[in-house]
Every structure is written in C-alpha cells, then in structure tokens.
Amino acid sequence: MQENIIIAASETQSHRHSMDQPTWQQQLSNAIRDPQILCERLGLSRDWLAGAQIGHELFDVCVPEAYLNRIAYADINDPLLRQVIPLGEEALTPHGYVDDPLEEAQHRPAKGLIHKYAGRVLLIASPNCAINCRYCFRRHFPYSDNSPSRAQWQEALDYLRSDTTIHEAILSGGDPLAANDRQLAWLVEQLESIPHLKRLRIHTRLPVVIPDRVDDALLGWLASTRLQKVVVLHINHANEIDQAVVDACARLKQAGATLLNQSVLLRDVNDDVTTLATLSERLFEAGILPYYLHVLDPVQGAAHFDVPDSEARELVAQLRDYLPGFLMPRLVREIPGRESKTPL
Numbered sequence: 001m002q003e004n005i006i007i008a009a010s011e012t013q014s015h016r017h018s019m020d021q022p023t024w025q026q027q028l029s030n031a032i033r034d035p036q037i038l039c040e041r042l043g044l045s046r047d048w049l050a051g052a053q054i055g056h057e058l059f060d061v062c063v064p065e066a067y068l069n070r071i072a073y074a075d076i077n078d079p080l081l082r083q084v085i086p087l088g089e090e091a092l093t094p095h096g097y098v099d100d101p102l103e104e105a106q107h108r109p110a111k112g113l114i115h116k117y118a119g120r121v122l123l124i125a126s127p128n129c130a131i132n133c134r135y136c137f138r139r140h141f142p143y144s145d146n147s148p149s150r151a152q153w154q155e156a157l158d159y160l161r162s163d164t165t166i167h168e169a170i171l172s173g174g175d176p177l178a179a180n181d182r183q184l185a186w187l188v189e190q191l192e193s194i195p196h197l198k199r200l201r202i203h204t205r206l207p208v209v210i211p212d213r214v215d216d217a218l219l220g221w222l223a224s225t226r227l228q229k230v231v232v233l234h235i236n237h238a239n240e241i242d243q244a245v246v247d248a249c250a251r252l253k254q255a256g257a258t259l260l261n262q263s264v265l266l267r268d269v270n271d272d273v274t275t276l277a278t279l280s281e282r283l284f285e286a287g288i289l290p291y292y293l294h295v296l297d298p299v300q301g302a303a304h305f306d307v308p309d310s311e312a313r314e315l316v317a318q319l320r321d322y323l324p325g326f327l328m329p330r331l332v333r334e335i336p337g338r339e340s341k342t343p344l
C-alpha cells in the first residue's frame with residue numbers, strides 16, 4: 001500500500017522546478033522583511049509607514065512574494081494585507097493581553113516538546129515561519145530556547161517512548177515545514193519507530209504561503225511513513241486559496257494526508273458571515289475540511305484583531321443558515337489549564 005502511494009506520488013504528483021523558478025528556500029529567503037518595501041510594493045500611502053515601523057520593531061515583518069501576489073494593490077483593507085502588515089496599534093498594552101496567553105511555558109517536559117492534552121504531544125520542529133502573522137499567539141515564543149538539535153531531540157523522543165498513552169505527534173513551530181526535508185525525514189523516522197505512535201499531525205501554513213514547498217522531497221518522506229497523516233492548514237480567507245494552493249493540496253492528498261483547516265476569527269479580515277461561508281466553500285473545493293475557528297488568543301500586540309465572544313457566537317449561528325454541517329468549523333477558545341479546547 002505504502003509502495004503504491006510512493007509510486008503515485010512520484011509519477012503523478014512530481015513537482016520539480018524549472019531552472020528559472022525559484023525554489024521554496026529561495027522564495028523564503030527573498031521574502032519581504034522591510035516595512036517600507038512592503039508599503040511601496042503594495043502602493044500604500046506613506047501614512048502607514050510610521051505605524052508599520054513601530055509594529056515591525058515588536059515582531060518582524062515577513063511576507064513572501066507568492067503571498068504578496070494575492071494582495072490587492074493600494075488597498076489597506078485587503079484581508080490578506082491586514083494579516084501581515086505591522087501597525088502602530090501593536091504597541092498598545094490593553095489589560096489581559098500577555099506574552100504567553102496559553103501558558104505553554106508550564107507544559108514543556110523536554111526541550112522542543114509541549115504536552116498539554118491527553119494522548120498527543122506537540123514538537124516544535126522549526127523556530128521559523130514563512131510569514132509573520134500579526135495575530136500569532138506565539139509572536140513572543142522563546143524559540144531560541146526550544147529549537148533542539150538532533151542530539152537534543154533525544155530527550156523529547158525518550159519522553160514519547162516512555163509514555164505509551166501518547167498516540168499522536170504534532171509537528172508545530174514556527175512552521176514545521178520551514179525545516180529542511182532531511183531533518184524532517186529523520187524526525188519522522190524516529191517517531192515512526194515508536195510502536196504506540198499512530199498518527200503524525202502537521203500544523204503548517206507553508207503550503208498556503210509558498211505552495212512550492214510541497215515538493216518531491218517533502219512528498220517522499222510524507223508518503224512513505226507508516227503513520228497516519230493529518231495536515232492541518234491555516235487559512236483565514238478564501239483569497240488565500242489560489243490555484244497553486246489547490247495544486248499543493250492535491251499533492252498532499254495524493255501522499256496520503258487528510259487535510260483540515262483551522263482559522264482565527266479576525267476583526268477586519270473574516271468577521272462576517274459571507275466571508276466565512278465563502279471560506280468554507282473554497283476550502284472544500286480544495287479538498288480541505290474546515291476544522292476549527294479559533295477566537296483570538298489574547299497575545300500582546302494583537303488586541304486590534306479581537307472579535308468579542310458574543311459576536312463570534314452570533315456569526316457562527318448565522319453561518320449555520322448558509323452551510324451544511326460538515327462545512328461548519330467548530331468555534332473554540334483555548335483556555336490555559338483545560339484538558340482540551342473549549343467550544344463556545
């Protein structure tokens with residue numbers, strides 16, 4: 001069965017680069033990391049620049065070309081732009097907004113490993129992302145303390161080996177797919193040698209941000225593992241799903257992955273019923289099932305994205321009038337200390 005998948009992946013889903021097309025690594029290193037260039041490239045008035053510089057000081061701007069191309073020119077209200085442009089509001093310090101809203105620091109039994117929920121653990125497989133989302137709940141995460149080398153992974157792997165109640169390993173980050181494929185293939189090999197592990201879950205935004213990331217090298221290790229594979233993408237707006245993303249999703253599915261999506265409910269990005277309904281429809285067209293709609297985690301610097309719970313509930317109630325049940329994401333909040341996410 002696995003052999004068939006490998007053949008299918010290599011025969012029908014080959015994704016090699018022509019000489020003039022930059023590799024995903026080149027696209028990543030060429031990402032826009034200067035607020036001034038971002039404003040210039042998108043034709044934004046200079047009025048936005050001062051705020052962008054302030055936000056950038058707090059959390060670096062990072063927008064790859066493949067994502068930039070999906071943003072409308074000279075439209076400060078573009079829903080994709082709102083997710084990536086630093087703003088002066090990020091310097092505000094409203095009550096209740098903190099650096100570690102999910103209190104992850106209390107759940108790290110080994111370097112690079114977070115164990116919060118029964119049966120599954122989260123591995124910080126890469127400290128890097130391909131894009132910096134302004135609302136990210138890990139925008140202050142101490143990645144430098146949690147980026148294990150191969151030798152240092154042993155502690156986390158020993159922890160997994162010794163706890164037979166753990167059936168699922170979740171690769172997270174940063175973005176786990178920002179790591180190179182040699183490193184990921186090695187880590188997945190280590191994981192699949194642990195008999196009680198059944199599932200590999202990958203939380204990633206890279207196939208959306210730089211669809212060329214889903215290349216033959218990635219599909220090779222993904223298709224060949226014995227673990228069941230779930231890829232949880234992170235898409236907040238239908239405009240993020242262009243043809244290249246659809247094609248990348250098709251390749252992931254051919255490699256045997258189940259595709260789910262989690263979104264964050266964000267003010268001025270997706271906080272209306274039509275936008276959310278269109279997102280669910282477009283996700284399904286791309287072979288992805290809506291999974292979670294998170295309300296914002298109260299991370300310092302992101303308060304301007306907040307949608308109050310009462311409004312979130314109302315939106316989701318209205319959404320039911322538009323969508324079949326299987327396209328309804330579950331509205332949840334993550335509350336530190338709870339055994340699972342809390343439905344709202």
Ligand code: SF4
Binds near residue numbers: 174205
């Ligand atoms: S890709 Fe994910 S982890 Fe990275 S900044 Fe965006 S939301 Fe945060």
